[in-house]
Amino acid sequence: MSIWNQLVTLIRGTAHEAGQAAVDKRALVILDQQIRDAHTAQGKARDDLATLTAKRRLIEKELDGLTAQRDKYEASARAAMGRGDMDLAREVAERLAAIEAEGATKGPQIAEMRSAEDRIRSIIKQSDGKIQALSREVEVVRANESVQKAQASVAASYGGTISSMGSAADSLKRIKEQQAIRDEKFRASAELEDMRTGADLDNRLRDAGLLEGSSSADDILARLAGPRDGGDATRLPRDTETRALPRE
Template sequence: MFKLISILLRGRAHDAEQAFADRHAVPLLSQQIRDAAQQIQSARRSVAVAIAQNEQEKGQHATIVARIADLENRATAALTKGNEGLAREAAEAIAFLEAERDASEKAQAQFTAGIDKLKAIVRASEARLQALQRGERLARATEEAQKLDVVVAGPGLATLDEAEETLARLRIRQSQNDLTAAALKEMEGAIRPAGIIEKLATAGCGPALHSSADDVLARLKSRITPAA
């Protein structure tokens, strides 16, 4: 019995933990992405340090090779002069430097292999991080869209319906107001003498109320005195 209760408790704890993670999935994803980005940045620094150390090793290797060449020339000169003892000392130094040279070349090979491997890991990690960042942006957009969908499907839908009905009533009222104003204007024009006179003049009954361009042009021509 105790074992069954223990299993049940652990099962409920797991379900609660999973439910909590699901409710906070987007913030959790964002933090995980930030943690991953920091780790990738740390890996980049490690690669940079390894490259710097390898360059330093190359510089030391070049110095060793130059010293070996210099000692060989000097040892040859000592042998030429018959100073074998001094030449032996130079040979011992050369042997020591050659061991250092070989160790340096081995270290460089290890550095190069390690750096190439680290670079490949960082590149792959950066690609995965970019994919995660794109996924995060999509997840956030989807979550916001789902929230809006829930709002619209719930009380928000009634609000939208009411707003649409209000707009329709407003448009009808505005249209009625425009028609009423036009009718009043027409009625006022029909009742007022000035309005009747304007209608008669427009219909060609009697002189025009306003001069036309032709009338003005004719008047200006009449003012011109013919040349003698």
């Protein structure tokens, strides 16, 4: 196969797939229209059946009329023959022959019309059953389509919720990291400020009990455990002293 033929075949196949996809996408709409068309055809078939039945009944009435005429003319022919009027009897007999010939054509016609009515009636009944079955299937498919659309909507909403929750969790994690960084920056700034002013060194000297005017807990315990005498130099000074008032 040449390249050109292959390209033509590819285009035809692609067009077929595109057309089939379009048909499948609108399948329910197409089926609904086909069901409406089928109902229209059924209505026409019923109308045709009614017309055929009406025509058959008219022919049956004509045949009944011919039968009544035949009975009447047979009686008249017998009467003419009884009176010996053979010419009149022959004339009546000729009329009877025409009536019987006409009746002979109407009998088969009526039978054929009845057979056609039965066939049409059977076709209408079968078509009604097929249309009803197709309508039920369409309703089932439409219900399934609605359920699946609802499921797809719920799934999409759930997926969006999960995605939003994931984004929110990521944002929360970033906020916590930013807060931790700010806390460390605050502590680092405070440490740098203490180092600049010497406060950090003073705190370490004070904790070691080496800063003048500071006493550690061990120093205080050692002082309290020492001898108590009047010359205790470690006694705290009184807040107030008794002073002599000057005389006026």
